[in-house]
Amino acid sequence: MDIEPRYPYENPRLPVEHRIDDLFGRMTRKDKAALIFHADISVGHVDGTDGWGRPAAGTLLRERGITHFLAQGTPRDGRDIAQWHNRLQEIALESPLRIPVTLASDPRHSATDNPLTSQAAGAFSRWPEALGIAAIGSEKTAYEFGEVVGREYRAAGIRVALHPQVDLSTEYRWARIAQTFGEDADLTTRVAVAYCQGLHGDGGAESVAAMAKHFPGGGPQKDGLDPHFSDGREQIYPGGRFDYHLAPFVALIEAGLPQVMPYYGMPVGTEWEEVGFAYNKGIITGLLRQRLGFDGVVCTDFGVITGMGETFPAKAWGVEHLTHEQRAARLIDSGVDQFGGEKDVSVLLDALSSGLLTEAQLEQPVRRLLREKFRLGLFDGARMADPERANTVIGSAAHQTLAVRAQQQSLVLLKNDASLLPLSRGIRVYAPDVDPSVFEGFATVVTDPAEADVAVLRTRTPDYADPARHFIGSMHKGSLEFRPEDQQRIQAIAGQVPTVLDVYLDRPAVLTDVLAPAAVFASFGTDDRPFVEVLFGEAGPEGSLPVDLPRSMAAVEASRTDVPFDTADPLFRFGHGLRYKSSSAEEISEAGSPASDVS
Template identity: 50%
Template sequence: MSNEATTTAVDDRYRDASLPVEERVEILLNQMTLDEKAGLFFQTMISIGPDGELSDGDPAFNLPSNAHYVLERSMNHFNLLGVAPTAGTIARWHNRLQELAASTRLGIPVTISTDPRHAFSENPGAAFLSGPFSQWPEPLGLAATRDADLVQGFGDIARQEYTAVGIRVALHPQVDLATEPRWARALQTFGEDADLSGELGAAYVRGFQGESFGAGSVSTMTKHFPGGGPQKDGEDPHFAYGREQVYPGDNFEYHLKPFEAVFAAGGRQIMPYYGMPVGTEHEEVGFGFNKSVLTGLLRERFGFDGIVCTDWGLVTDSEIMGQPFPARAWGVEDLTPAERIVKILDAGADQFGGEKCTELLIELVEQGVITEERLDVSARRLLREKFELGLFENPYVDAEAADSIVGSAAFRAAGDAAQRASITVLSNERTDAGAPALPFARGAKLYVEGLAPEAAAAYGEVVATPAEADVAILRLQAPFEQRDTMFENFFHAGSLEFPAEVLDHVAEVAAQVPTVVDVFLDRPAILAPIVESAAAVVANWGVSPAALLDVLTGEAAAHGRLPFDVPRSMAAVEASRPDVPFDTADPLFRFGHGLTL
């Protein structure tokens, strides 16, 4: 069809829910202009206006107004940026955005996606704080529970909360394997074991998508095919210095296993990783550009016919937080943005994540570089998903009900229980009094750092110095290296060793009083010096003060288990092969370790 809308009336039989989805897709597709088709291919960040109004844009992330996206670029897939104060705020904004979409010629509804937003981390490139949503451990913490039913239950609750505000695509789960201990993205994985990651990833998908895929489902976009994790030196490929993915153990196939489990569970969408494979049979270009991976492996070997959306920002340069941010076009840096679009589509992808350059795709079709028939292959998949999600029948949500559904008491209680279940006790030595340090008696005198005194006061008497205390509780963050920009420092990378001043301080406190050290273990830190000093060491992957103290005082059982090995030294990490699980020599604690209180 031409790029100009015809003067003939719209054939609206695509709105007839009694017709088969495939027929509805064809009726709609056959009357779409090139501009309207091109709009389907771009999914990027979008912002919410104040109090749920439509947004005029977000200069920090170089985002235009909501109206520009929908009316001028014919776009209708968006990734929600940031945290709103209430669920009702999101729901009201969502309905206004759907009203805007309904005002267009064909009224194609908007599909809203999101990065994870149920846990404790805040990284605008990976995950958001929970805000009004129920709060759960990060995926590493879900893995520490070893409970697939719990993970599916989380997915089911998250599905209800997402759909209440209009979010219909989850840009997760992340079933990459954390086989390189330094890797910056381990927190959103299920650890380094392929079997456990596959089992929990499949449960996660079942929870979000429901027993049958339809109007109540959230479509899952599993990432990052064919498996992130084996990054050279553990660096993250958001950045040029982390672009190489290496397989010195010739273990490429191991990283595919969790995806097979997700495919068997009916996972609907896939996101390939930024990284470029080095020294394999595949072309040394980022996976989003890689035809032997997306067509050869994903489409042909695994028979995947769902949506493939690239990771964010493979085509054009941008600016984030005032800093220039080049396209993650690893291995094809010399190609123009238009040439990158051609290579991505030729590789087998359907959608460009983090991009809004619809004009480039339109020009390529008008010039005959890309055929409209090729567009139609992907457009069918993208439209089919909207139809099967029921968006054409009912694109709106009940904004009045959103606040009572999202973050309900029952959902928060389930999240709190999961937090307690994920806490993993790594060491628990006997004190001078002869008893193990944990659990300690409620009502003890407590010296705390990294823990709000008012939270600790519900469990004991908070004192000002270690010398006055019966027990000290120190909460630490696993170490990482500071990098040049604010955005880089959201991705914790580099050495896993704690600074000397931190180790000295722990030792100083521990010399005065039995000391419990709780570590937010977003990467497997070098804990040996802390274990040597402290009476007890505990790992968490997102836990509230109350949930932590319930376990430390024995009011809740401790039965979490490590989702990865904890290495003994940085020398062991540096000598290990990043594609091989459990490859650090003589680990301090092994996968599955955890003491029961």
């Protein structure tokens, strides 16, 4: 959509820096303050409140001038989200300066559905988790994945991706490992750079900006607890491997990364001040800006100033004593450009009025944020989405074919005794955890393991969510060992009939007591039908473990939180993965490590 220019900054023929100068000079203090806020809102809601009782996006646009939004929720189809996005852009055009909306999204192309970390795929193509992309280990696949995500996001009007998550999963109890690329810095770097290259495309109006997280690496969480909550606020480095966790960010910045998100956690026992990373001037200005030369957008993780009520307080770790206005001022002083999940613009305006901040301190953040809007073409022809194109592109058959192939490639075959796999067609299968319809054309499903030729069990890493935290409790924590009743169930069935066990790994499970089955898979978000096709040799498993799998919880508890591959005598090593070619082929090899250094 082209609009008739009113001012020089709306003229696409002018250099971007000239356009920024012109627009910046026309902005009021409130305009500048509003640009700093990146609000979380629900897809589909325009006016009034959304399904969470929060102000809807249109309300925030009209009343507070906010133009950056994280879109949460799953649309019915591509047309819906594109039309909703366009309605927001129309409201933005009603404002005096007509600053366009920038829409962002957490990951929404895989199996996870947690409002704090990622969204259900819904209408979008459904790929394996990031950990599964790492299991494939292919830069080509990572680039292809980034291209598809970028294409579908652009069609919806989404122009900023709050990913990739390049934290290194060196603490196996941490809840957020599924969205990482594993614990090896080299593998993570290679895959993440390729993914971002696919996502960024031409770097302009046809691109999606990646916001890599969580700087300077959120993996080494004390006891595996997460800093969304006060009991998990400490990030520790007993092995002195701070720079190891920093490495993927260094490579991404060198490759042109446009945006970064620091984590909630605070470093403990290091040279750095013990405050949350977003509040940490040594980390944001000293390390990120000065040492690494990053001049892109830095957006805080969500809710570090005001939080979300009593059940979800602000993650202002180390600065809890500060007022909201003091927190806002400290964030700007630390080098941050934008406040994630915050909506109360008056907090920043009050900080300015009281002298905690000067308006001059907003100039660099505002200019960076405007530069991104101009670079992405949002002031020009890329402002509006095409709903009909969105309905065609998002979740297209071509994209879903690629996604399903990746789901299959990511499967890691850990064990295949007596070459049980691939299975032969026409057998009787007991599969209580699998949709019976997906066996059509392959096998007859029976309801009693005594009547079966093979049993197929699908389970996941043990889930010790905290029910007191409601939906936030889906952030798992605690033991990686299977409960005794689950061990007994698997062992009993495997003792009765040849059994295939598949374990969905959102954390590196301890499989020591569930290895009775003849064949064991690790998976990262493979749907039932693609999984069954692999069982019967229509496709072969091609994945290699992107993490070690520990032998015991004692080994996990004894390991150093920041050191990769540090559990004693792991059950399966990084890079392990067996292969078979087809229904008539033998198990042929164990894959080599996809990384160069696992020390």
